[in-house]
Amino acid sequence: MVVVGAGGAGLSAAVTAKDLGAKNVLIVEKMPVVGGNTLRCASAFNAADPERQKALPMTDTLKDAVVKAIN
DSSP, X not given: OEEXXXXXXXXXXXXXXXXXXXXXXXXXXXXXXXXXXXXXXXXXXXXXXXXXXHTSOOOHHHHHHHHHHHO
């Protein structure tokens, strides 16, 4: 199996494919580092689990701090 992109979704897809029995999994990434938009945004705006995210709401103060840190 070939997975294009080594961001959060691509890496998750590769691990899932292997867990489900794929013999060989190849990840292809165009950037010099892995991480995709997950790396770019420092995971600040990714919410893969909406139920878990509800327990830690994004306030305006927190959002401003995250945006400042990313910039």
